[in-house]
Amino acid sequence: MPVLKKTALIEDLSDNQFVQRYSFTREDGAEGSIELRPAEADKWTTFRDQLRNRNAHPSLLIKPTIEAAAASEPEKRSAYAATTGWRPGYKTFVLADRAIGANTKNICGLPPDAYRPQPRGTSKAWLRSVGMLARKSSGMMLTTCCSFAAPLLRIANEQSFGFCLAGKTGGGKTTATLVGSSVGGAGQIDQLLTWNATLAGLEPALRSYNDCLMVVDDLNKMPVASEKEKYHSTNNFAHNLGTGSTKLRSPAFDDGSDNGEQYRVISLTSAETTIAELAAKCGEQRGGDARRLIDVPIYLDGLDHIFDRVPNAGQLSQSELQQLFSAVHTACAQEHGEIFAQYVRFLIRSRSELPDKIVKHMKRFRANATGGTDGIVYADIIRKFGLVYAGGSLAIEGVGLPWKRAELLYAVAKCCDVALDTLSTEQRTLEAGWKLLKARLMSLPRASTVERSEYSSIDGYVEQKPDRYRCVIKNDKFNRMFSNPLQRKMVMDKLARLGWITLSRSQENQGQFIWPDGVRRRSLEINWRRRTS
Incomplete structure (x- = not known):
């Protein structure tokens, strides 16, 4: 016999509003389920249309049956949590489809729209x-x-x-x-x-x-x-x-x-x-x-x-x-x-022992980490890998994860090392770019050796000053010497920090420096400091 019944009254803890869950017999004989706000369930025509959209058995789509179901008491009362995760005191942990541990609020998971794949296996x-x-x-x-x-x-x-x-x-x-x-x-x-x-x-x-x-x-x-x-x-x-x-x-x-x-x-x-x-x-x-x-x-x-x-x-x-x-x-x-x-x-x-256990495992990882410790970022990343190691160590203890702690430590440390190495990549990029720039500027001809007619065909020139080398190089030649835009930017930033670069002067327009032959050219002026005794 087709059935329509109120199976649960559920409070959504994120907004303190309620939904009513109903089970019903579908036209094909299978069991269906629907959730409605109380105000929706009280309007029998709205309720009927929702059932019809879910292929409910035709015998259920009548006013007396629907109103009786809406007026009935729910079989149970429960709640949807606002989020997954820990509840107060770390005695309850909410998953998408259930709550683990003490469950005084009868939490049954998250609302249906917070989809997570169902667990499978053991x-x-x-x-x-x-x-x-x-x-x-x-x-x-x-x-x-x-x-x-x-x-x-x-x-x-x-x-x-x-x-x-x-x-x-x-x-x-x-x-x-x-x-x-x-x-x-x-x-x-x-x-x-x-x-x-x-x-x-x-x-x-x-x-x-x-x-x-x-x-x-x-x-x-x-x-x-x-x-x-x-x-x-x-x-x-x-x-x-x-x-x-x-x-x-x-x-x-x-x-x-x-x-x-x-x-x-x-x-x-x-x-x-x-x-x-x-x-x-x-x-x-x-x-x-x-x-x-x-x-x-x-x-x-x-x-x-x-x-x-x-x-x-x-x-x-x-x-x-x-x-x-x-x-x-x-x-x-x-x-x-x-x-x-x-x-x-x-x-x-x-839970009472967890803070101390986590600290112990993180300290062990830190003591065995081979990566550099220069700077806050390095230390922060090592600490995060230490927490990951702590998670694995606790899983070995708590659920029998079939690994040895030594191999776990080695594997996580190995990943940490390559992660830290990517941080030093930027410093190596800057160092390589700086060497490229120095070599390129050293290869520029001295202005005193360049004929006036030759300036149009050269990339730049150098003028020796008492405390510096004044190097002028065409913009496009400067840009092309670097391996990528970041390397160029990092070199430019370092030149600016040192005060060694001039992008333009008040009497010259947008970096178009006047070269010794009297022609304006888009170029950079780099004042490379000379070593003094």
Whole structure:
């Protein structure tokens, strides 16, 4: 017999409004479900039309049946949380489809529009399949640990951050992000967040991934018209990620939440080049976003794929690589989501000891980190990798992640080293550009040796002064000597800081210096200081 009944009254904690959930018999005999605001359910014609749109059995589409269902008491009362993540006291953790731990508000997850793929498989099967396969790659170990580290951000009072795995297409960088996702989220690449959705509005994504790992598909799929637009969109994403995007004024932060003033998320994405290289193409320097969305060149040891921990990794054939990729993708599709719930239960049981354990693991990582410590950015990035290591270490303890701590430490440190190396790339870029400039200026002829008729055919000239060499060089020749716009910009900035460059003079128009032959030419004047005894 066809049935229409009110199964639940659900409060949305983000705005304190309610919805009523009804189950009903469809015309084909299957069970359907619908959620309506109380005011909608009280209007029987509106209710009827909603049922009809969902193919409800015709016998249910009558006024007495609908009004009786609307007036009935719900079978249970529950609530939708404003976000995923921790509730007060770290006794409850909300996932998209359920709450783990103490649940005094009867939270049943997030509203249906906050979509997250349903878990599949079991924790034990994930450990045997994905967990073991991840050991074959330092990059996959890193991304796996990111999922386990995300719930620690708030406990350790760390801000959100992310990693961009860089490498050419076909080497497995997206596969590495998928492995990280499989811990608590999607198990297939086509289920990952897209840049279309993320750029349209970051807050919906953050609500669904608060205190969790958020994996966004490859940067190269970003819907932008130019490399410069891609860089600026990425930079904005990194900034919003690092600041939590939405502050306490948002209704997402209900009075009972434990979100503090912002979301906490670890994010993963991938790209064919590092974001630093993308910035360089656009003549930009990354600045503070370099420690919010951290570049990690993911093909290690000179390989062109992610499986650096496989014996004889450099000798793997394409067929062997494809078998490895297939095994990982199949394992993730079959086993995803459940291991994270088990891990969160361990964190809840251990909540009183967690701060000390996190500090201990982070100190161990810092003590073994081989990267440089110059500057705040270096120290900040090492600390973030230390938190990732702490996540992996706690997973070994809490859910039996089948790795040894020594191999975990080595893998995460290896990734940290290459990430730190990308930071020093800009300094090396400047040093190389400075050498190019010095060599080019030294090759310019002395003005005293140049005939008046020869100035039109030379790139520039040098005049020796008591304390400096006055070097004048054509703009186009200056610009062409550098490897990319960033190198040119960095050299120009250094010249400006030293006070060695003159772009124009009051009596000369827009950098058109008057050369010794009396002709105005677009050029730069560089006053290279002479060494004095």
